[in-house]
Amino acid sequence: MPALRMPQARVLAWGLMPTPARIHVAHALHEVFGEGGRVPDIWDRDLGEDAHLAQALLGLCLRRWGRLQAWVKPQLKDPDRGVPLGTRVVLAMGLTQLAWLPGVSDHAAVNESVELAANRDLGFLPHKGLVNALLRRAAKDRATLAAELEALPAALDRSPAAERALRAALAPHQAEAEIEALWSRLQQVPRPDFRLLKGEAPAGLRPEADLPGCLCLEEGAPFPRPWLESAGGMVQDRSSQALLAYAWDRPVPRILDACAAPGGKTTTLALRHPGAAITALEVHPRRAARLRQSLLQRGIEAQVIQADAAEWLEGSEAAFDLILLDAPCSGSGTLQKHPEWPWLKHEDLPRLTGLQRRLLGAAADRLAPGGLLIYAVCSWLPEEGDSHRAWLEQARPDLRPAEVWPAALGPAEGAVGEATARFRPHPLRWAGEGFQGFAVRRAGS
Template sequence: MSGIQPARRVAFDVIRAVEHDDAYANLLLPKRIAAARLSPQDAGLATELTYGTLRMLGYYDRVLTLAARRTPDKIDPALLDVLRLGAHQILGMRVAVHAAVHEAVNQAREVGSRSGTGFVNGVLRTLTRSTPDEWRERVLAETTSVDDRLSAEFSHPEWVVRAFRGALAVEGRADELAGLLEADNEPPRVSLVALPGLAVTADAVKATGSDAGRYSPVALTAPAGDPARLPLVEQGKVRVQDEGSQLAALALSRVAPVVAGERWLDMCAGPGGKAALLAAEAGVGGATLVANELVPARVGLVRQALQALPVTVEVRQGDATLLGEAEPERYDRILLDAPCTGLGALRRRPEARWRKQPRDVAELTRLQAKLFASALAALAPGGTLAYVTCSPHTAETRAVVESGLKRHGDGIELLDAPGVLQSVATAPLDLGPGPFAQLWPHRHGTDAMFVALLRKQP
């Protein structure tokens, strides 16, 4: 694609791969940026172009439907991605209009026919004839319900809008829905974790030129630039990790003082972020950790995440639904970070909102129920289980726990998760009523992590 600015070329290639090869932007984009040897400024542009387009894809498709007078499924897929990228530059960024159109036409010339190039030019020039606010008014005028309007305005599938409303309503905070949807479209700040026993948070703050985290006692807010280039990150003593994930892991490790010799289990450990924090906490307290993961490729990621730690962790590849039967009442603390829709991390994985479907929830909740039953069976008397999801969908959170307790809850006590989290946190969390704890992007600046804590009677 000669003549196309490198940052736009990288963004287009990643968007194409995400849309048509099921690639993950957060994994592919850094590789493409490195391969293209982009400057820090161009890397920032490529990141905004990629994530901004993917976040607002649903909205831009509605705009393009009006501008092109045809629905997206009637447009060549490659040209559609060119148009989406152009729409983001014209409507969502402070990019000179002529530059956005010129680059889009060049890209269309590379991937489409002569008529396709003219089509792209015509559609994008139509976009430039009205202001972003005027396009927004036209899109919203076409909506047919309250949920459809929110879906259009904030670029979320309608079923996700309904799920979020339901999760907020449980806390009596349904009026925060628009704020949540808006927060999902804001680039998240990069949080770091100073692993206990390897780095002291206050020292790491000074060494990295960062700020202390907002809630987690081991969190830092990364300074500008690539955090991977920080010496403490290169050494593995400090890692990139959302504060919500940190709090979820710390809720388990700090729910009660650690007794030397305790056995801990991370049931679904891939890719290894929470396992690393748990391993560090276990090492400080004299406990041991087993990290289990089903998918072989993710087992490799777990081993990689644990490499720099001065503690020995047993990393296994296995089906966690069978652990309870194979090792009954063996573990004193268990983290079940269950596979889920990931709807709580849409800020950092924007394509997930378009990739997931309601039918995925039913399939995942069946798996979550099996994992929950296995975890309870593997829990030792007096032991604690943390059931965690990066999703606020009530079917994946409280419903799994409540239905699981009805089937397997003899001798199981639900702990006050909000109280435990608040005892760990360094600032007021303003959580809803217990026993379950739900973190939120719009309220806490974290991923929407759900935490339930359960204890087996001695």
């Protein structure tokens, strides 16, 4: 665990106020566990240096939530009585600091949690005494607390949605030892990958031997913000980079990126196929605006159209030589980067799979003779990928699998010699995000 610079607790006339970092974390935990909502991307924007503490604290609370709650339960007078969310949040935060953040003093971990417990929105005032007593006791032996928490089964931290995602990731074999190994990998804080766009990479970024253009952050190196802001490079997960390293040497003068924001893949497409006319669709106005801005900043030419891709494609006569459909999805493959994913409401899956199917059918109709269509989702769930592939195979006999990736990136049963038309890196042999996809081509000149 990196040493953390500790925020100063602000002592006001009426006592100790929790730092903004802790208040932000408590808000985020309420959003996730109360509403099933995501932690907003910019949740730690105004925290300055305390953002490190906030990120570490939130990440640990989300990743160890089940064990933290299981540890608390037997300590209660009436363990079967429901505990208000405010108490659970505050205790999880206090215990996490005591167990896993050695740079936080006992005093800060306990007293700020007690103050949070008294907060009307974030805590539960009647449990202020309980929080105080429990944390004070735990603070007496932090090493034992950590050992007791670590000794609880890791499976407690998995929601049913996470369990399903893991099993889908390892299907069809799903040996229990593999499930635990994958879960343990997904609990590590991920290191971002980058793609070089121009010039030289800054110090601290190491080229990835097997994936030209991919750079990884070396241990302890600072996050290369100035380089990203100067458009020298962009953050792009290695799975996205490998997906876009498809082998295809036919000319592709007309490219469609059907679901384009924030534009990482549009950028890569433009760099791979200089001179191609690129159309980039995005349904959400704000994301479309951000897409336009990023492309402009990177000097990428593309026609950005803010539209529902299904409607736009169904009403279009245009034909494309290369279509990328990086479809909206559950994001089950991103749960390492988004530790709140297991706890989100996942009730819109049928709507998403319906949309994916509609987008795929409409995109297939716009594929020019000889053209290539790549469908991808950052999800392991079969209904978001493999089922669509099987459907397309039946519904569109004019399309044929296109073996555009090295066989090692696909499932064993999908390989044709050294290549595969199915992109599905094995999660235990590939350190990138969980992705699945497939490529088809239309016969013709």
